Amino acid sequence: MFKNIRIEGLRAIQKIELEDFQQFNLLVGGNNSSKTTLLEGLFLLTGPTNAHLPLKINNFRGFKFIDENVWRLIFNNLNVNSSIKISGELKNPDQERKLIIKPSTKSLTHEKLSKTSIDNGLIEIKDSYSESIPKIEGLTLEYFLKKIGEQDFEKIKSNISLKGSELEFLKPKDYKEVLQGVFLNVNTMSRDISSRFSNIQIRKQADKIIKILQRIEPDLINLILGKDGIIYCDIGLDRMLPINIMGDGIIRILAIILSISDTQNGIIFIDEIENGLHFSSQEIMWDAVFSAAKEFNVQVFATTHSLECVMAYEKSYSQIQTKNDDIRLYRIERKKDTFKVITYKDEKLKASLESGWEVR
Amino acid sequence: MLNVIRKKKVLAVEGDDEINFFDSLLKYLGISDIEIRKVGGKDQFKNKLPALVESSGFFDNVEVFAVIRDANADANAAFASVKNILKKLNLNPPTQMNKFANNGIKLGVFIMPGNSAEGMLEDLCLNTVQQHPKMTCVNEFIECIFKLEDPPKNLAKAKAQSFLSAIPIIANSIGIGAKKGY
Numbered sequence: 001m002f003k004n005i006r007i008e009g010l011r012a013i014q015k016i017e018l019e020d021f022q023q024f025n026l027l028v029g030g031n032n033s034s035k036t037t038l039l040e041g042l043f044l045l046t047g048p049t050n051a052h053l054p055l056k057i058n059n060f061r062g063f064k065f066i067d068e069n070v071w072r073l074i075f076n077n078l079n080v081n082s083s084i085k086i087s088g089e090l091k092n093p094d095q096e097r098k099l100i101i102k103p104s105t106k107s108l109t110h111e112k113l114s115k116t117s118i119d120n121g122l123i124e125i126k127d128s129y130s131e132s133i134p135k136i137e138g139l140t141l142e143y144f145l146k147k148i149g150e151q152d153f154e155k156i157k158s159n160i161s162l163k164g165s166e167l168e169f170l171k172p173k174d175y176k177e178v179l180q181g182v183f184l185n186v187n188t189m190s191r192d193i194s195s196r197f198s199n200i201q202i203r204k205q206a207d208k209i210i211k212i213l214q215r216i217e218p219d220l221i222n223l224i225l226g227k228d229g230i231i232y233c234d235i236g237l238d239r240m241l242p243i244n245i246m247g248d249g250i251i252r253i254l255a256i257i258l259s260i261s262d263t264q265n266g267i268i269f270i271d272e273i274e275n276g277l278h279f280s281s282q283e284i285m286w287d288a289v290f291s292a293a294k295e296f297n298v299q300v301f302a303t304t305h306s307l308e309c310v311m312a313y314e315k316s317y318s319q320i321q322t323k324n325d326d327i328r329l330y331r332i333e334r335k336k337d338t339f340k341v342i343t344y345k346d347e348k349l350k351a352s353l354e355s356g357w358e359v360r
Numbered sequence: 361m362l363n364v365i366r367k368k369k370v371l372a373v374e375g376d377d378e379i380n381f382f383d384s385l386l387k388y389l390g391i392s393d394i395e396i397r398k399v400g401g402k403d404q405f406k407n408k409l410p411a412l413v414e415s416s417g418f419f420d421n422v423e424v425f426a427v428i429r430d431a432n433a434d435a436n437a438a439f440a441s442v443k444n445i446l447k448k449l450n451l452n453p454p455t456q457m458n459k460f461a462n463n464g465i466k467l468g469v470f471i472m473p474g475n476s477a478e479g480m481l482e483d484l485c486l487n488t489v490q491q492h493p494k495m496t497c498v499n500e501f502i503e504c505i506f507k508l509e510d511p512p513k514n515l516a517k518a519k520a521q522s523f524l525s526a527i528p529i530i531a532n533s534i535g536i537g538a539k540k541g542y
Contacts, residue, residue, distance in 0.1 A: 307362065331414075331416070333419075340419075342414045344411075344414075347407045348407055348410055348411050348414070349411075350407075351404070351407040351408045351410075351411040352411040352415060353362075355397075355398070355399075355408060355411060355412070356362050356363050357362060357363055357397075357411055357412060357415035357416075358362040358363060358364045358415055358416035358417065359362070359415065359416065360362075360416060
């Protein structure tokens with residue numbers, strides 16, 4: 001579980017620090033306040049030796065091709081002369097992680113040639129300097145890991161580069177990542193729903209999912225995965241119904257809780273968690289998220305723009321009997337290149353909402 | 361839609377009655393550029409004062425911020441309590457009550473009824489009507505009531521309400537009384 005994070009140089013973020021993360025963390029803030037970038041930073045630090053991830057976070061934003069410019073997109077102001085630094089502490093496992101992402105460049109030296117005329121005669125002038133144009137062919141990920149309390153960091157390096165039309169990876173040997181992270185957004189939300197359900201079935205945990213969904217759909221008796229890859233639900237009729245006809249809301253909630261369940265002991269990042277949900281379903285969604293995340297021991301980071309979503313977050317949490325001060329809301333305020341983070345514990349969030357004061 | 365702070369001057373008060381009172385006072389004085397926000401009674405200050413200070417728009421807009429609280433039994437303790445909350449919010453509270461300090465945001469903590477006296481806003485109001493002819497009746501009534509069993513627990517509130525019961529159109533609190541122009 002992440003306890004804190006510090007990000008420098010990632011997309012629009014020059015520098016930002018967030019502390020006191022709990023099991024449930026909701027990020028709010030105006031448009032362009034870099035909420036999604038924060039999720040991406042946390043996601044990168046979850047898999048810091050996986051050189052696919054920088055490409056994946058671009059892919060989540062709709063960049064489905066790779067060329068030299070795509071590498072630049074993750075750097076602050078597209079400036080590849082700077083590097084991206086992400087660091088944070090974790091609990092269970094108790095670790096300190098640092099990740100530095102640099103472009104891997106190949107310098108091309110050009111001699112500048114120009115022509116001019118002196119005394120009606122043409123001469124060629126060769127500039128006294130040569131200009132280096134860095135050509136980015138990929139990224140280098142330098143990962144530093146140490147257990148809390150230890151002195152020295154272990155350094156692990158990985159690399160991704162585009163060689164011709166092929167992506168080449170340099171994977172670290174003898175390192176196995178212990179953290180599992182899943183990033184969901186409007187494009188990826190339902191993508192792996194069938195395979196995730198299949199995993200849950202193999203682990204004999206489908207009954208736990210059904211129990212959680214029964215709070216939303218009390219008639220639900222069973223869920224099965226059809227040969228066609230569609231999830232069918234038994235609601236007591238003669239035939240099972242494909243989940244697809246149950247409405248967007250239940251599919252989204254199912255997608256979220258399947259992702260949580262399939263990320264046991266890991267971390268889930270959900271961008272615009274309220275997307276596609278009617279306001280009246282948002283409390284149900286949070287009930288499901290709280291239940292699933294507690295059941296499968298998953299830390300949740302989510303972003304939202306919606307007031308109803310924030311209110312449902314607080315209301316749903318306030319109805320949990322065994323509370324443990326484990327929700328936070330973070331408002332990210334951005335003024336040009338400066339970021340300010342306002343942290344809300346449950347009591348302050350509740351007081352703000354009761355008083356009708358804006359928290360977003 | 362929730363409320364975003366829009367004005368440059370904000371007054372934080374305890375309850376609805378204080379909102380009514382100060383709203384009427386400011387209108388009477390012709391002041392319209394102050395936003396009044398309720399932060400609940402003294403027990404709610406711990407959560408609601410930070411919630412107000414950290415609500416959207418506060419740091420962007422607010423230049424002058426005043427907190428008004430009743431002294432109750434101890435004005436110094438009330439001042440210290442508010443000062444402590446403000447310090448935790450990285451604000452620089454004034455060293456003296458009832459005076460503004462100018463450390464970034466102009467910030468003041470005003471403890472009612474003032475002059476480090478114990479009591480509340482009602483005491484301040486009663487001070488202003490001490491010479492009012494109706495106060496003779498009020499004092500006699502209160503004196504009589506306090507001789508009986510189970511007298512009112514709050515002398516200032518009892519006196520203020522007795523006074524307000526003696527005005528032509530009865531008001532049941534100082535805030536309503538202020539709104540009605542008394």
